[in-house]
Every structure is written in structure tokens, then in C-alpha cells.
Amino acid sequence: MPPDEPAIRARGLTKRFNALVAVDHVDLTVPASHVYGFLGPNGSGKSTTIRMLCGLMTPTSGDISVLGLDVPREAEALRRRIGYMTQRFSLFEDLSVRENLEFLAAAQDIPKDRTKRRVDELIAQYDFADRERQLAGTMSGGQKQRLALAGAVIHEPELLFLDEPTSAVDPESRRDFWEKLFELADAGATILVSTHLMDEAERCHRLAILNRGRLVADGSPAQLTGALEGRIVEVVTPDARKAHRMLAGQPGVISVAQIGNNLRVLAEPGEDVAARIQASLRTAGLQSEAVTVPANLEDVFVATTGADRGRTADRPAA
Amino acid sequence: MVKELRQLRRDRVTLAMIIGIPVMQLVLFGYAINLNLRGLDAGIADQAGTAGSRAVVMDMAATGVIKPVVAAATPQQLMDELRRGEISVGVVVPPDFERRRAEGREAVQVLVDGSDTVVQSAAIQLARMPLDYGRSLASVTGLREVTPDQISVVSFYNPERRSEVNIVPGLIGVILTMTMVLFTGVAIVRERERGNMELLIATPVSVSELMVGKVLPYAAIGLLQTTVVLLVGLLLFNVPIRGSVLDVYVAAVLLVLANLTLGLLISTRAQTQFQAMQMTFFVFLPSILLSGFMFPFAGMPRVVQWVAEILPLTHFVRLIRGIMLRGASLLELWPNVVALLAFTAVMMSAAILRFRKRLD
Numbered sequence: 001m002p003p004d005e006p007a008i009r010a011r012g013l014t015k016r017f018n019a020l021v022a023v024d025h026v027d028l029t030v031p032a033s034h035v036y037g038f039l040g041p042n043g044s045g046k047s048t049t050i051r052m053l054c055g056l057m058t059p060t061s062g063d064i065s066v067l068g069l070d071v072p073r074e075a076e077a078l079r080r081r082i083g084y085m086t087q088r089f090s091l092f093e094d095l096s097v098r099e100n101l102e103f104l105a106a107a108q109d110i111p112k113d114r115t116k117r118r119v120d121e122l123i124a125q126y127d128f129a130d131r132e133r134q135l136a137g138t139m140s141g142g143q144k145q146r147l148a149l150a151g152a153v154i155h156e157p158e159l160l161f162l163d164e165p166t167s168a169v170d171p172e173s174r175r176d177f178w179e180k181l182f183e184l185a186d187a188g189a190t191i192l193v194s195t196h197l198m199d200e201a202e203r204c205h206r207l208a209i210l211n212r213g214r215l216v217a218d219g220s221p222a223q224l225t226g227a228l229e230g231r232i233v234e235v236v237t238p239d240a241r242k243a244h245r246m247l248a249g250q251p252g253v254i255s256v257a258q259i260g261n262n263l264r265v266l267a268e269p270g271e272d273v274a275a276r277i278q279a280s281l282r283t284a285g286l287q288s289e290a291v292t293v294p295a296n297l298e299d300v301f302v303a304t305t306g307a308d309r310g311r312t313a314d315r316p317a318a
Numbered sequence: 319m320v321k322e323l324r325q326l327r328r329d330r331v332t333l334a335m336i337i338g339i340p341v342m343q344l345v346l347f348g349y350a351i352n353l354n355l356r357g358l359d360a361g362i363a364d365q366a367g368t369a370g371s372r373a374v375v376m377d378m379a380a381t382g383v384i385k386p387v388v389a390a391a392t393p394q395q396l397m398d399e400l401r402r403g404e405i406s407v408g409v410v411v412p413p414d415f416e417r418r419r420a421e422g423r424e425a426v427q428v429l430v431d432g433s434d435t436v437v438q439s440a441a442i443q444l445a446r447m448p449l450d451y452g453r454s455l456a457s458v459t460g461l462r463e464v465t466p467d468q469i470s471v472v473s474f475y476n477p478e479r480r481s482e483v484n485i486v487p488g489l490i491g492v493i494l495t496m497t498m499v500l501f502t503g504v505a506i507v508r509e510r511e512r513g514n515m516e517l518l519i520a521t522p523v524s525v526s527e528l529m530v531g532k533v534l535p536y537a538a539i540g541l542l543q544t545t546v547v548l549l550v551g552l553l554l555f556n557v558p559i560r561g562s563v564l565d566v567y568v569a570a571v572l573l574v575l576a577n578l579t580l581g582l583l584i585s586t587r588a589q590t591q592f593q594a595m596q597m598t599f600f601v602f603l604p605s606i607l608l609s610g611f612m613f614p615f616a617g618m619p620r621v622v623q624w625v626a627e628i629l630p631l632t633h634f635v636r637l638i639r640g641i642m643l644r645g646a647s648l649l650e651l652w653p654n655v656v657a658l659l660a661f662t663a664v665m666m667s668a669a670i671l672r673f674r675k676r677l678d
Contacts, residue, residue, distance in 0.1 A: 054520055056677045075675075076522065084520040090513035107521040151517075 005068060007032045007159050007190035008053060013062035015048050015213075022048045024213040025062070030192055030206075035185050037204030038194035039297075041305055045213040046194040047087060050161050053192070054084050067159055080108070083152035087163040089144045091151055093137025097128045100136055101151060108155040118154060126150040126180070142173025149180060153189075160184065162193040166200065178203055198298045207297075211305040221297055228266075228295035228303060233274045235263040237281065237288035246284050247277065255302050265290075266299055331593045335600065346604060349622060351613045355440040358616045361388035361396045361405040366415035373455045374426055374464055375409060383444045384409070396429055400474065401644045403636050403651060406431040406616065407441050418468070425468040432476035433643040435484045436614045445469045475560075475643045483558070486551040487642045488611040491634040493547060494540050494573050495605050496598075501536045502581030503594035511590065519675040526670060533578045540574035541567065560645035568648055569637040572658040576630035579665035586672040605631040633657045 008030035015023040023045040030036045040046050051057040053066055055075025064071040069078045091100045101122060105115040123132050126146050131139070136147060145165055152160060162181075166174045178200065185191055185205075193204070201207055202221055209217040209224075217224055237243045240258055247256045247265060252273075254266045267273045278290040326332060360379075364371050379386055384407050390396045396408035408429035412418065418425040430441035446466050476483045509515045518528065544567065551557035559566060580601065588594035606612060608622060609631035615623065626632045633654035640646035648655060 051677055056516070056520060056675075058676060072676075079520060079522045082520075084517070086513055086516050088513040090517040092514060093512070104521070107518065107523045109522055 005032070006030055007034075007067060008036075008192065009065045010049075010053065011063045013049065013052060013064065014060045015045070015052060015057065016060045021213050023052070023059075026210070026213070026215045028208060028215065028218075030190060032190050033185060033188055034205040035181055035191045035193065035203070037201045037207040038192060038210065039196065039201045039207055039301060040194070040210035041196060043212075044210040044305075046210055047163050049210070050084075050163050050192065050194060054078070054082055054161050056084075080155070081158050083155070083157035083160045085148050085152040085160070085162045085165055087167070089136075089148060091136050091144075091148055094135060096133050096135055097139075097147055098123065098132040100147065101154060104151045104154050110155060122150040122154060140173075141168045142170060142177075145169050145173065145177060146180075149177065153184065158189060160189055160191045162191065164194050164196070166195070166197070174200070198296070198301065201297050201301075209301065209304050216304040217300065224300045225295040225297060228299055230273060230292055231267050231269055231303075232293050232295045232299050233265040233267060233277050233290050234293045235265060235277060235281070235288050235290045236261070237263065237286055239286060243281055243286050243288060246281065246286065250277075250280060252276070257302075264293075264299075266303055329593070331588065332596060335596045338600065339603070342600070342603065346607045346622075349619055351607060351617070355436065355614055355617045356382045357385045358383060358407050358437060358440060359387045359405045360384035360407040360409060361390050361399045362386050362409050362411075363390040363393055363396050364409075364411045365392070365413040366411045368416055370419065370455060370459075370464075371411040371415045375411065378409060378444065381444060381447055383440055383447075393427075393429070397474075400429060400431050401640070401646045401650065403431070403640050403644070403646070406434070406437045407444075419464055422465075422468065424470050425464055426470075428469060428471045430471060430473050431644065432473040432479065433484060433639045434610070434614050435476065435479050435481055437616070438473050438476070438479060440614075441473075442471050445471045480555075482551075482555040483643065484639075485611075486547065486555055486557040487638040488609070488635045489551075490544055490547045490570060490638060491573055491609070491631045492606060492611055493543055494570065494634075495577055495631050496602055497543065498536060498540050498574055498577035499581040499584065499598045499601060500595065501539070502532055502578050503584040503588060503598055504591050505536075506532060506582065506585035507588050507591050507594045510585075516677065519677075525673050525675060529582055529666070529670060529673070532582065533575070536578055537571065537574050540578075541570060544570040557642070559642050561641035561647060565641045565648040566638065569634060569641060569655075572637075572655060572662070573630055573634040575662045576658050576665065579662050579669060580630070582669035583665050583672065586669055601629075605629050608632065610635045627657070628661075630658055630661050633661075 006029045008028060010026060010028040013023055013026040013028065014021070026049060038046050038049070048057065052059045053064060053071065055072045055078055058072050066078055067081055071078060092103065095103065098119060101119045102115060105118060110118060123129055126149070128147070136144065139147065149165070166177055169177065181191055181193065193200070195201055204221065206220050207218070207224060208215055235243060240261055240263055244256050244258055244263055247253050247263065252268045252270060254268060257264050265277060267277070270276070274290040274292045278288055281288045362375055364375055375386070378384060388399055388405055390399065393408070393410045396405070396410060399405045400408055410427040410429060415425050428441055428445050430438050432438045509518070548559070548566065552559070584594055584597045588597055604625065608618065608626035609629055610626070611631065615626065615632070618626065637648070637651050637654045640651045641648065
């Protein structure tokens with residue numbers, strides 16, 4: 001594979017389950033040695049896309065090339081070069097840490113004489129030295145995820161698929177987990193990680209946002225937030241609840257969310273958005289101070305996946 | 319309660335089982351199980367070859383209890399056929415039949431395979447039946463007729479008619495059928511339920527490696543179970559092993575493989591462990607009833623016999639009774655060996671074909 005060749009290239013990727021279109025004409029390019037984030041609400045087609053990319057599901061239509069291999073035709077050859085970590089903990093709960101790793105080494109055809117060295121190495125790297133005999137089922141969520149990651153990289157794959165790896169893990173374990181991901185990326189691995197957590201998305205080199213099976217945004221976090229320049233307005237007002245109700249129905253306002261005592265408004269693109277909001281609140285008899293602020297990824301998420309999926313306080317969050 | 323019914327309605331396999339199991343039981347018990355045996359395969363060694371001897375044999379066949387399928391020259395040939403399980407009854411008419419008949423001595427011998435006690439009783443009844451026994455012929459020729467007390471029954475392999483001798487060998491098969499099918503079926507479905515399978519199929523492990531890896535450990539467990547039943551049978555019930563012990567184990571391995579591959583096939587179909595258990599039961603029930611373990615094969619209608627021929631347990635019961643009770647060798651019983659191997663091959667191929675390394 002030439003060095004500038006992307007690790008994953010998918011064109012027109014589509015998956016239908018009877019009437020349901022789970023993934024709808026997704027084009028995707030994942031550059032090598034990147035941590036590539038896959039952001040989207042539940043049911044947006046993240047898992048299905050990942051499964052198609054690693055050859056576990058056959059696309060209804062579309063072309064996939066992963067590490068230069070044609071998928072699903074060359075899926076068997078691909079399996080030796082990728083690691084896959086499922087959404088659910090899928091190691092054996094009734095095997096110990098070491099036994100799980102030894103089993104995976106065998107499943108990956110790692111020669112017997114190299115297995116012990118590799119397993120020892122992983123146990124040290126992933127901090128299992130004092131619990132290598134512990135049964136996987138008795139460990140905490142964070143430890144399980146760490147073990148699953150160790151298992152997924154046992155054969156030193158060039159490409160790692162992680163399907164919502166940290167959704168059930170506390171913040172500290174999550175930070176450790178991401179440290180490990182960057183170590184792997186530094187060592188040259190490409191990582192595709194799906195998530196619905198904003199703080200994780202912010203760490204990725206590049207992001208794709210999926211909504212209802214469609215790719216709605218693709219770029220680096222800075223590019224994505226930069227695109228919302230001038231559309232995010234923070235409103236400081238004594239009666240935030242009232243201002244919220246008032247603004248929610250306004251033309252030009254996509255979503256309003258209450259953050260503490262303040263409001264965060266996502267507006268349609270336009271001139272002087274902040275001044276217009278302040279003016280309309282004044283007409284309604286509300287004192288306020290409105291300023292444009294830099295967008296964050298949560299704003300991008302809300303803007304691309306639709307206000308109904310966002311964090312507006314009077315509607316259920318995604 | 320409404321919730322249970324709603325869930326049930328969506329579980330189509332369970333629904334099929336709810337209807338299927340009672341219907342199957344009714345059909346099996348109603349049609350298949352017949353303790354009034356008819357049509358036992360019989361071998362005839364008529365060494366006298368007189369009009370009188372032929373009349374006696376024809377009378378016996380006319381009862382419908384036996385169905386002559388083999389004509390042998392000597393009683394020794396009949397014994398071989400009996401040991402191989404080709405026939406379950408042999409009728410021997412000695413060369414001096416006419417003289418014995420005239421003198422009122424024992425004139426006809428019925429040899430019976432006692433490894434099935436029901437067959438044994440049927441043969442004894444046959445000998446006691448109020449038959450014509452050439453009486454009509456006798457009245458014409460003026461010769462003396464054959465009376466029931468001139469017919470002797472010689473029972474082989476289990477002359478004391480101990481039912482445990484009959485049951486224990488087959489029980490090995492029943493235990494193996496139940497546990498082996500269930501183990502593999504449930505083991506694979508459990509991995510699918512827990513998500514282990516998704517991880518496994520994302521690795522380079524091939525389908526056949528996956529299947530063989532699942533089957534082998536359980537085969538070892540199956541042999542362990544065989545040993546336990548054999549030992550208990552020997553120590554507690556004094557059940558003999560007249561053939562070679564090696565043959566017994568080879569037969570057990572054949573059955574274990576057949577059942578494990580069946581379990582694999584079930585696992586490719588069942589979505590939950592509960593469904594896997596139900597499907598196992600669906601196979602297990604006819605196995606017990608139709609295999610000849612509980613009720614003699616000869617008593618079943620032809621169509622049911624065809625169904626029974628498909629079941630691995632049927633062939634195993636024939637093998638194991640042949641080896642343990644009649645001292646037959648595996649080679650002599652080869653058709654059953656072939657049947658078990660064929661069953662295994664078909665199930666394994668079907669399981670591998672059905673099992674995709676895909677999630678859709």
C-alpha cells in the first residue's frame with residue numbers, strides 16, 4: 001500500500017434491512033495513521049458501517065477498499081490485518097485475563113513460541129500484571145475495555161475498528177483508554193472509533209458525523225467547528241426560562257439550550273446574529289446580553305443531526 | 319401474562335414447538351409403538367426339506383409374527399445372521415424332523431436374539447401359538463402332527479431375560495444423544511448471545527476450525543460418559559461386554575460425532591439457548607421412542623422405520639447391542655457404521671454451509 005493511500009475508502013456504501021435503510025450512500029475516506037472519529041446518535045448506522053468495513057456484513061451496494069483490499073471479497077485476508085472491538089464486551093467472561101489473550105493469540109494464528117512473549121508484553125502494557133489470573137467477568141467496566149483493546153491489538157493490526165469502546169466507562173478510565181489509542185496511532189496504526197461522546201470526538205484527528213444512515217459532516221474538529229463561525233450566540237439574561245421559550249419559536253433560530261443560567265443559541269447563518277437576538281428579546285421585554293462565541297463539537301453535532309436530536313432543554317436529548 | 323403471550327407470538331421457533339411436540343408425541347406413541355410384534359426378520363434352516371417341514375415353517379410365517387428373509391443351510395449360518403443382527407429369529411428344522419415328529423420328540427427349534435426382551439417374548443409366544451402345524455397335511459397323509467411342545471425356543475445373549483442387559487447398552491446412546499446435541503447446540507448459541515461470536519468471526523479463524531474446535535472437547539466428554547455407563551453397568555448390573563471394548567468405544571465415538579454435528583447444525587438455526595434446547599428435545603424424543611431402545615424396531619410401521627433409519631441412535635443401538643450382547647464385531651455390523659458416518663458428514667457439511675462468517 002503506498003504511503004499516501006488512505007486506509008479506508010468507501011464509495012456509495014449502502015445497507016438495507018428490508019424496508020429500513022441503515023446506511024445510505026456513505027462516502028468515507030480515512031487517512032492512514034489517523035484517529036478517525038465516527039460520531040452519531042444511536043441508530044445512525046455507525047455499527048453497521050463498521051461491520052461492513054471489516055467484512056462482517058455484506059453491503060447492499062457500494063464499494064469498499066480497506067488497506068488496499070476489496071471488501072467483502074478479500075475479507076478473509078483483511079481479518080489478519082485489522083483488529084475489531086465490539087460494542088459489547090465480547091471476550092470470555094469465564095476465562096482469565098491471560099487465558100483470554102492466549103485464546104485470541106491462537107485465533108489470530110500467532111505462533112506458539114511468540115504467544116507467551118506477546119501476552120506478557122500486553123499484560124505489562126495494559127496494567128494487568130497483578131490480575132492476570134482474574135476472570136474477565138469479575139472485572140470493572142474500564143478494566144474490561146482495556147482487556148478488550150489488548151485483545152484487539154494482539155496481532156499488531158494496521159487498522160483498528162472500535163465500536164463505542166468507552167460508552168460504559170468512567171471518565172478517568174476513558175482518558176487512559178484514549179492515551180492508549182494515541183500511542184497506537186503514533187506507532188502507525190489507523191484507528192476508526194465510533195462514539196456519541198463529545199469529549200471523545202474532540203480528541204480525534206478527523207471526524208465523520210452520521211445521522212440516520214447519512215454522512216452529514218466530515219472534517220477535522222477545527223474545520224467542523226469553524227464552519228459554524230458566527231452562528232453560536234451566548235445569551236445572558238435574568239429570566240433564562242422565559243427567554244428560552246421566546247427564542248425557541250423564532251425564525252432563524254435552530255436550537256436553544258440552557259447551560260446553567262445562560263442560553264446557547266444555534267442560529268441560521270446571517271449577519272450580526274447576536275445583535276438580532278438581543279433585539280428580539282428586547283421587543284419581548286427581556287433584558288439580555290448576547291455575544292457570538294466559538295462553536296464546539298456539540299454545536300456541530302446539533303447543527304448537522306437536526307435540532308430534534310440536540311440538547312434543547314425542553315426536548316429529550318439524544 | 320399478556321407480555322408473555324406477546325413475546326411468545328414473536329418467538330416462532332417456540333411456537334412451532336408448542337404445536338409440534340404434542341403432535342409428534344401423539345403420532346409416535348399412536349402409530350409407532352406396537353408391543354404386539356409382527357414381521358420379525360427370520361432366517362429358516364430347513365434341513366429336512368420335507369412336505370411336513372415346509373408346512374410347519376409356512377404355518378409359522380402365516381402368523382405374521384415372523385417374516386422369513388434368509389434361507390440358511392445350517393444352524394451355524396443362522397447363528398451368524400443372528401449375531402450380525404440381520405435376523406432376530408431363526409427357525410431350525412433338523413434333518414431327522416420326520417422321525418422326531420413321529421416319535422413325538424422335539425422337532426423344531428426356534429432360535430431367538432434375546433438382546434431385545436420384547437422380541438424374545440414374541441418368539442416364545444410364537445412357539446406356543448395354537449397353530450395348524452401341518453395338521454391338515456397330517457390328516458391327509460396319516461402322519462402324526464407337530465404339537466407346540468415339540469417346538470423348543472432357544473434364547474441367546476440374554477436367556478434370563480434381564481431387562482437391564484437390554485437397557486444399559488442402549489442407555490449409553492440415549493445419554494450421549496441428549497448431552498452431546500445439547501452441549502454443542504447451546505455452547506455456540508451462548509457465544510452468539512454473549513457477543514463472543516462477533517469477535518471470533520472477525521479473526522482469521524476458519525469456519526471448519528471453529529466447528530472442529532467446538533466439537534472435539536465435547537467428544538472427550540462423551541467418551542468419559544461412555545466409560546461411566548459401562549463401568550456402572552458392569553459393576554452394578556453385571557451387563558456383559560462380549561465383543562471388543564475397542565469396538566464399543568469406536569461405536570461411541572461414531573455416535574458422539576453424529577450428535578455433535580447435529581448440535582452444530584441446530585446452533586446455526588437457533589437464536590437463543592432456549593430454542594436450541596427445544597430443538598434438541600425435538601430430535602431427542604423420536605430418538606428414544608423410535609431407535610429400538612425402548613420399543614422394538616420390528617413393531618413399527620414401514621414409514622416410521624424409514625424415519626428411524628435417519629436417527630443416529632437407531633444405528634448405535636444396533637451396534638452396541640451387537641457388540642456388547644451378541645459379541646459381534648464392528649465389521650460385521652458395517653451398514654450401521656456407514657450410516658453413522660454418512661449422517662456425520664451430511665450434518666457437518668450442512669452446518670459449515672449454513673454458518674457464515676457474517677452477521678447478516
